[in-house]
Amino acid sequence: MNIQGVSTGNLTINQRLFVLIILFIGLPFFLLGSFWYQSSTEAIEQFAAGANKRIIEQTNVSLDSYISNLENSTYPFIHNPQIQQFLSAAQLTPYAYFQLAKKVEDDLFAQMIYGRSDIIGISLVAENKRQITDYESAPGLLDMSEIRKRNRSYQAQLDQFNDFQIIGLSRVGNTPALTVARKLYDNSSFLYKGLLIVDLNLKQLGAICSNDSLGGFDVWIMGKDGQMIYHPDPSRVGTPVEPGLLTRIQNRDSSFFRHQDTVSGTEKMVLHERSQITGWTVVADLPLNNLIGGLITQRNYSLAAAAVLMIIALALVGGFSLSLTRPLSMLQKLMARVERGDFVLPTNVNRFRNNEMTAVFHSFYSMTGELKRLIREVQDSQLKERELMIKQKESELRSMQSHINPHFLYNSLEIINSYAIADDHMEISRMTRALAHMFRYNIGHAGSVVPLREEMTHVQYYLDLQSARFRRLRIDMNLNERDLNRVNAVRLTLQPIVENVFIHGYRGKKPSYLGINSRAEANYFAIIIRDKGIGMTAETLWQIRQILQTREKPGEGMQPNDGEETTSGIGLLNVHQRLQLTFGDEYGLQLVESVPLEGTIFEIRLPYRTSEEGHHVPDHVDR
Missing domain, CATH: 3.30.565.10 (Histidine kinase-like ATPase, C-terminal domain)
Known part of the structure; x- marks a missing residue:
């Protein structure tokens, strides 16, 4: 044997195996190591992105459900008589206006707020400059004149709003709030004449975004205008998204990417998903080292240990590898046959002189025979159990039915029915016919x-x-x-x-x-x-x-x-x-x-x- 001019005729089998391992296993292994390193890194990132992408999508679904439920809770206001009176009444005395406002607050506002900790306040605004507000749940002291002024500005934009409009972030006192509005129309003229304005705190958005399954990702929400509607850092709520990051998020060619954070200087993995219902984008970011740093280190150690163990193992088993190859190959074929359900195996296993392999074959044959017996017993047992159960049910029903002589009962009931009809007792006749039908059906x-x-x-x-x-x-x-x-x-x-x-x-x-x-x-x-x-x-x-x-x-x-x-x-x-x-x-x-x-x-x-x-x-x- 000659490998690139090196004569191997005087080498032992172990030496030849060592040379083969170096040339055909070790060298390709280390040459491909760097390429595999890069590929595995990308695979880890893809896996992490794929695993967390589903959670991001679920977060978006939860947000859509939250907004949809909120929208549904505004429907009772559309055709409510008090709301229609509030929108269309030309003039109201102060007392009548007070009574109407109190009825709206007690019947509609209270019903909407009940059981919800996310509603800060509700306002009802009409084009006749009337307003009904309820901000008792709002924290701190409020300047209600500012809120009414803001409400009038929203009323002026009525024609620009959808039927249900997510207006965006605003402030109620010192509290950041998400403001939504429902357009209200006069049933008589079918013209939009008012707005229902709801201010929400961000606690529910935070609860939806704080998903422990995301494994350390910071989840935040970006509005259509690039403004942060929610962020775990309260100081960033309402601030614009960094232009470079905003551009990449708006580029929908990829749902995740790497981004160099200009504030911390760390490289982050960013996942994003845009809702077709709200128009919001749910974004999750995590420092890349936190995501894959430990996995890469563990992978490198594993690869190094595997390479060393592979070389040692191959060197040790080289002397007797050929004596194991043939019996192992045959054993593999026999296992494949058993896997396919073929338990009829050849009996000439004693031709292998390796005592250990002969013992393995005998153990395998014993295991196969026992497995065949157990499978047959289980199948027979299940079949018998099912047949016994069916027979038992049929026997119980036959026993129950056999207690009644149907012909005797039919004749008796017909006689009773005839007497009932003859004496004009139709209720008795009807009951008798019902009982006769039940007996006939039961048998x-x-x-x-x-x-x-x-x-x-x-x-x-x-x-x-x-x-x-x-x-x-x-x-x-x-x-x-x-x-x-x-x-x-x-x-x-x-x-x-x-x-x-x-x-x-x-x-x-x-x-x-x-x-x-x-x-x-x-x-x-x-x-x-x-x-x-x-x-x-x-x-x-x-x-x-x-x-x-x-x-x-x-x-x-x-x-x-x-x-x-x-x-x-x-x-x-x-x-x-x-x-x-x-x-x-x-x-x-x-x-x-x-x-x-x-x-x-x-x-x-x-x-x-x-x-x-x-x-x-x-x-x-x-x-």
Whole structure:
């Protein structure tokens, strides 16, 4: 062997391996090191930017939501009678004006300010120079004449404003404030004649921007005019953004860049994202050393250690590397076969004379055999468990249905119905027909899938009987008739939930209300059942939700305290399990809400019928 004129014929295998390592591993490694160093640095920056960019976008979404909620809170002012009187009344006596102002402050201003710590004050300004102001929440002493003067200047710019206008930063006393305005128009002339002006402190903006997930970034907000609307440093609020930085932010070719800070002299990474709703730009900056300095140092140490360990390891294993290559290659192929699910392996592993590798092969074969056995046991166990559960449910239903002789019941009910009709007792006839329908429906196969219309018809008959029993019961059923034929249900699943309302929801009191409504979603159809009964305690609510979530009966993982609520939970669980066994885990029963002495809300999620059944997913979704 000859490498660039150097004879290697007298070199040992270890020496030859050393030369090969130097020429084909070490040299390329160190030559490419500097290039990889630069590439990895850029990759780290890209990763950091990408990770934090999502948080910046979420911050922007939160700001948009904050402004949108604020805008929504101004809608009650548009058509309010007091506001219309304030805008359009030609003349008001001082007392009438005082009464009107007090009513606006008590009814509208108080409602908007209630529960909000971010509102400093509210002003209502009309073109007839009238003003109603409320700045009781503002800190310190205020010169209200300055505020009214400012409000009049905003009123003069009314035609330049949008319906809802973010005016920008102003000062209320010594407090920086974000000012927004809502244009108000006269309902009779449809002309804009007033402004609702709201002054907000910057605490909520600060809370949105102070996201710990950003890992040390300073987050601030820039307005359309390049002014800092919010900054963690209060002294910089309201100041213009540095021109060089402003130019790069406004250049939307890149969402992040490096920037040399002229004040601190440090190089920073800057991320920015502009909102299409507010026009604001959320900016985050962090000194570059804080972001990647530690990672670069750690990476350099790791690379150096890896290089040294690689050379040492290759030098040590060079003498017997060939003896390991072939058995390891074969073992790798066998592992790939096992990974693909092929557990039938060759048996000629004893041809390797390396005792250690032979032991490894025997261990691998033992592990593969055990893995194959365990997989088969798990599959058999799951299959048997599912079959047993289905058979158990079917057995329970058959046992329940077998207690009734349907022909005897039908004949008896028909006789009762005939006597009732003959004696003109139509209420008894109606109840008898309802009871006959329920018996006829109950003896059907309890696991069969039926259109939702059949289940709702069964529930309606049941409610007819309950209405005859409880005369003051009010039933509010609001369902879209078109939906009843395009949704699947399992026979005898809705009536037990409704019956649960009478047994447990109104335990100890007479039923007064039952509501059954629906909601169409993209992937499921929801039936909402609501009562105004005794409700549940927080502990009972948690226990029943756990039963539905874990699908475990009490005693299999939890111990509810209330025996009757436990019975209710088991009945609900049976319905929940039947729905999920038939349609899948994404459907079933949910306990939405329950408040003691106020009532309970259940939601049943059902699938839409497939095209083979004559229907498909909805062409609209109720929102």
